[in-house]
Amino acid sequence: MAGEMSMIGSVILALFLAGYLGQQYLPPPKPKVIGLDLGTTFCSVGVFHPGSGEVEVIADEEGRKSIPSAVSFTTTAVLAGHDAVDLADSNPQNTIYDAKRFIGKIFEPEVLEQESVRYPFKVLNNNGSAEFVISTNHTFTVSPEFIGSRLLLRMRKMAEGQLGVPIQKAVISVPAEFDERQRNYTVRAAQLAGLEVLRVINEPTAAAMAYGLHKVDVFNVLVVDLGGGTLDVSLLNKQGGMFLTRAMAGNNKLGGQDFSQRLLQFTAEQVRQQFGVAPTVKEDIHRLRLAVEAAKLNLTLHPSATIRVPLHLHAAGDGAEPPAASPVLFQATVTRQLFEELNEDLFQKILVPVKTVLAEGHLEKEEVDEIVLVGGSTRIPRIRRLISEFFGKEPNTSVDPDLAVVTGVAIQAGIMGGSWPLQVSAIEIPNRHLRKTNFS
Template sequence: MSGEMSAIGSFILALLLAGYLGQQFLPPPKPKVVGLDLGTTFCSVGVFQAGTGEVEVLGDAEGRKSIPSVVSFTATGIHVGHDVQDLIDSNPQNTIYDAKRFIGKVFEPDVLIAESARYPFQVMNNNGSAEFLITTNQTYTVTPEFIGSQLLLKMRKMAEEQLGVPIHKAVISVPAEFDEMQRNYTIRAANMAGLDILRVINEPTAAAMAYGLHKVDVSNVLVVDLGGGTLDVSLLNKQGGMFLTRAMAGNNKLGGQDFSQRLFQHATERVRQQYGVTPSLKEDIHRLRQAVEEAKLNLTVASSTQLRVPLRLLTQGPRGPQETPIIFQEPISRERFEELNADLFQKILTPIKTVLEEGHLSKEDVDEVVLVGGSTRIPRIRRLIAEYFGKEPNTSVDPDLAVVTGVAIQAGIMGGSWPLQVSALEIPNHHLRKRNFS
């Protein structure tokens, strides 16, 4: 009997030794499960690399780690992500963005009319569901999940090109507020892109995983997610290895686009003051918006920047309107940018206070404040949050890539990648409702 036990022990030891040597000297297997962040403004795809235990956010051919969540329809085809940039102003009625706001939702007619009034494209009501009217060489409608499928297909192809293997399985993130129908329609979008979704994970939980909070001793985590178009604040309570979302609040009409718009309005007013007219040509507006967006990004790392934009202003000449080429130049300081957006920045604190109140916690009870979304790079916003809590928020992870990083970790877990990670489980909170401020 002892001889049999010894043989079994030797066999197990040999297996472990073979596994160890394989990890050390054989190339690690290619990831077969990807993590997907289908964001309102930007999308990303990441993988967990077996062997190293590192997350890699995959880029496109130009090395860009995310793609704009925009799809444009023309007579020649469907254009996705960065390929749409030049079509936003020239083809606005057929260029769809913010589709995530509509996916899987049933609207009252007046609510859908009010929601769609802010967009240049036409939103149709199909028995309470939103559809987008497209007019190219023919007229037809597309659904929000079809828009999502085109974005997911783009990311799937990016992953296949980077990894050199076919991809058919994924983990995907959704806002914590998404109900069962919204989650199912998100899965349907992925299925349309040829992807089998192994798990759906809440974005705040994914962000907490990216910061490694599923492996450390914390109880209360506040996630501030401020992207291009929305603000979401979630209060998570960690119980063992499980996360419970205790409270949610936000503002679905507050984000980086609004901060850029304030700067754009300031720039157009300065053009008017200097030249007597405001930019009206589509090309001028497009150039100015691009310059403003770049200036906003520069001001996250510099105290001042310079707007310099070639414009062709429509001025009144002796024979009527004529195009006058000019070079618009204007210095922009971080202080001026903060003044232009002071009231918008203050609005960020409203949902933070709400989730603490509804979660029955004081701000001193929050163990970690983590930042998600590119707009949390803005120094004034970080300072505002730090002043409110009396401590610095956790900024150890790239806020643009926090969610996709967490989803990629979960994808590695679902794919059984080595080294094994601790999974973050979510406790459903079916009675939770998100408070929206706008």
């Protein structure tokens, strides 16, 4: 018996030694499972590298780690991401964005009509489901899941180009409030992109994993997810490696686009005061919008930013093509203080769902162990200050908020792919009775 135990021990030791030597001297296997964050405004793809245990968020050819969640149809092509956004102003009726708001949802006719008014493209009601009307060399309709599939296919190709291996499996994230139908339609979008979905994970849980909270002793985690178009606040309760979503609230009409719009309106008025006419030409508005967005991003790091844009101004407000005359140069400096004043009422709205989830989760704000920030808009200094003042402590900012969800999904993809070193998996406890409270 002693001899047998000694032999077993030797075999185990040899296996561990072989694994260690293999890890040290052999090239690690390529990841075979990708993690996908299909966001309302932007989406990203990441992988967990075996051996090193590091997450890589895969960039496109220009080095950008997120692509806009937009798809544009022309007479010759279907473009996704940045290429689609470039056509948004010249081809607005055939450039679809915000498709995630519609995927898998059943709408009352009047509700869908109210939603569709916000967009330049046409939305049809097909027995309660939304479809988008496309008119190129002929007219046809596409579903929200088809739009999602083109974005997922673009990210799959990005991953295959970076890794040099074909990718057929994925883990994908969804909002915590997505019901079974919305989750199934998201999976269908992935299938249309040629992907097998191994697991669907809630976005707040993915964010918590990105911050490493699945491996430490915390109990109450508040996730504030403020992206380009929506605000989602989730209260997670963690016991061991299990996450339970206790409460959710949000505002599906509040995000970075709204903050940019306030600055755009202010800037357009400055143009009118300086030149006697407001910008009406599509090219002018497009350039001004891009400059304002760049200024907003600069103001997260600097106390002021300069907006400098050539404009083809003219008195006709018909949106005609710009005249051949040389453009005028509009130039203005905006400060962080001005930006905060323009948006203060919108910033205050962030606290409304925060207070709601605490009340519905029967929790005092002092009992929150970690505050996790997700989404690029949480970079805005005033928003971080607002949250820290409310809770009396600083939120966790150790992870890039733009990439928190995709990082967590990539970790889960590594777990599903059996990657070494082994990670603690996050198990979500489904809360069938949970409903999201929405404010607008």
